[in-house]
Amino acid sequence: MIRRLFDIIANNAVPAVFIIISAFAIPLSGYSASYLIQELLTRIGRNSFLILSLLIPIMAGMGLNFGMVLGAMAGQIGLLFICDWGIVGIPGIVLACLIGTPIAIILGIFCGHVLNRAKGREMVTSYILGFFINGVYQMVVLYLMGWIIPITNPALLLSRGYGVRNAVSLLGIRGILDNLIPTVITGTQGAGQFFNAQGGNPFILLQIPLIDGSIRIPLATLIVIALFCVFIIWFRKTKLGQDMRAIGQNQAVSDSAGIPVNRTRIIAIVISTVLACYGQIIYLQNMGTLNTYNSHDQAGMFSIAALLIGGASVSRASIANVFLGVILFHLMFIVAPVAGKNLIGDAQIGEYFRVFVSYGIIAIALVLHAWKRNREREAARRSLRGNKGGE
């Protein structure tokens, strides 16, 4: 009984700690509810897709796919091209996805093959693989673009004539998906104000009396994310999803049952990489600027941290974990700097906290995973012994 209670606490300790911290930090920050909801909605729209792309490799027993940065890079290459060609709006986003997809598939297949040669060490391998592909990406973007790969827009290029600038403005597609179906929630007073700001464009307006001020909802993005969730639920019910679950639990048994283990693992990584590519495009259309050499770097780390904060583990993650994780992780980001400033008088503490928490939570998750796996093995051996001899 005590052991079971202990298990429940151990399984949910991370989200619980974050809820408690937030409960203290929110009043300290002094933000209004509508501001927090607005910020959270924006960030759910911005980050959820990236985090959802992690679910399938976890299902296939490949752990946290640090290799998702490969997909992010593919997405960024797509975005660079549409910027150069000056294609804006939804067609721009679609085209960026179309360019990114084949690159992501190739990178995914490559990554899958490498990971099949490093079974049991997928996470560290995909992490280092991310650095390696980052090098290739930098070579392409910094040296080949504008030299071998034609880039005509001088605003994109460094003054030396080749290589892409550090910061690329994505004005043409900024917020395009978020504002595709403009939706606003306002309180009773805010409506008129908003009409003027919108300049007469049609939009969906919801009035909820309790809210003061107005909240813009990135409805189209949320719909895309919802569709993606439906996809994952459907995918779990397919034969392929079932095979992945089987492989995730025991490769040897799956292999002897005739499931093509290596091929299925590659498919899982390819799906994850392609989805990470789309996720990064959604993320960047919200941000509006592309940090050519940095944007993808932290995509993996922060997505993984958010998923783990949502209560996922290296071997088990659900859609609920994703959304709980986004909310808790970003709530922390929003309130921590202000709370830190109000408490200690230093906003830096918030930024420090954010990085510290991200890495710390990943470290804890990995340690917990190893510890749990050892305990399970021990329990399995004990049951073989017929539970004789106690502990």
Add this chain to the structure above:
Amino acid sequence: MLLRLDHVGKEFYGNRVLSDISFDIDAGEIIGLVGENGAGKSTLLNILFGMPVIASTGGYEGTVQVDGKTVHFTSPNQALAAGIGMVHQEFSLIPGFTATENILLNREVLRGSSMSYVFSDRVSTLDREAMNSRAITAINTLGVNISPDMIVSEMPVGYKQFIEIAREIDRKNTRLLFLDEPTAVLTESEAEILITALKKLARSGIAIVFISHRLSEVKELCSRILVLRDGRLITDQKAEDLTTRQIASFMVGRESEKREVQQPIEIPDNPIDTISASEMLNPSPKKKRKKIRPALKVEHLWVDMPGETVRDVSFDVMKGEIFGIGGLAGHGKLGIPNGIMGLYPSGGRVKLFGKRLILNKPRAALGRKMAFVSEDRRGVGLLLDEPLDWNITFTAMQTQGRFLFGIPFIFQMRNERAMSKEAQKFIDQLSIKCTGPHQLASELSGGNQQKVCLAKAFVLKPDILLICEPTRGIDIGAKTLVLDTLREYNRENGTTIIITSSELEELRSVCNRVAIVDEGKIAGILPASSPAEDFGMLMMGQTKNNNDNNIDIENVNVNVNGEGEISA
């Protein structure tokens, strides 16, 4: 005629493991296949299942016929397609899946979908209801009651075995089912249910080959019994015509009596000889013998050694005795010495000369003057990339602080000269073939490496020496030398020696008493002079009665303490 084997044989790199095996199986027949480790059972199964290891080592001789047609399987899938199913000794189930999901693993019922035309069947969704009803049909065929939604990891061990069998039954074309030690993990009542289920299954026309070491079950279930020994089919008879004792003697070899004569040591005399020579045990009046205390007293020991689980073991070893531990592989005989030495998690009580030994600490065991020669010679036994003198003196240096000079705890250095001298002494004494004490351990042959391991143990001047598989993987000449060395060492120093070996004959030739381990427990302890069949019977789970185990052992102990006779 469902399956017919005709003069099937197999050689691995000139090493004959199967020769001239011929038998046939009819539909609905239940056949028992018994044999010791290394008798060739697994090779036979590998051939029938088209395991790649057979083809990659040059195929097999003779022919295999299914339904009168000659077949030559090159992959397990072909065997499955021909209707041959197999339930392995280890469970091959997905722990987090339900019974249904496991029974239909990779044979799931799919709903057709338009997507499957574009991609493949793998994107069709599963039809859970149809899957459940198929699973229930398979489970019901076995006559057991298991919920199809139960998660495998939450099932009792017995259920898992049923799920494995249900999986084979669900395969529509399964006509011949091989069961490899299916009852090894079951309790007695579960085993009974399984046997009833198998009989029911056979009546439906499926032929069953039942591989087990529990002879009573084999006798109860099977209509015919095949005994394999040393790669040969020793007998193929109706079960009614055989007694368990006969089967046991077929398995361990009937002509063992003859062999004994050929042995240089006369076994019946050996225990007394050895004891009288050792200073602690004189064959003199009984009064004197009564004082003998066990050197090592093991009570309710359990050991978590993967693949060699020890469940509950109790035995005594007398001072100056050579005690053997035998039994089939995987039953835990290796776990006993490894557990006592603290190499694997263990529990229970071990007393050394009346004082309790701290378990799970190799250092504590070594500190109590116990030495250990591991069965994993190259992994645990030796520092392969270091010279012989290092190897021989290493444990003594680490645990007893010998071969060092300087100030203890502050600054100490290796005494190379003393090390070389000691190593040279053992090289001469055990006639280790090498270029000198500075040769690397990895460069020696298996037999000589084993001698280095022995030397490493001897340097410790142990009171109790535990040796695992002393002759595994070394040639016959070296074998005799190693065994003679042990016998001599025991005689000269009165050291208590515990030998664990899979070779019964070897144990019988060296030891005073031999304990047989069966399913993690001691099936019985017999004097080495007992007939081979008696040992065979113990290995086969005969006279094994879980609760009586301890009483058995105590009886022997009473003999030792009361009557003063080690050979009961």
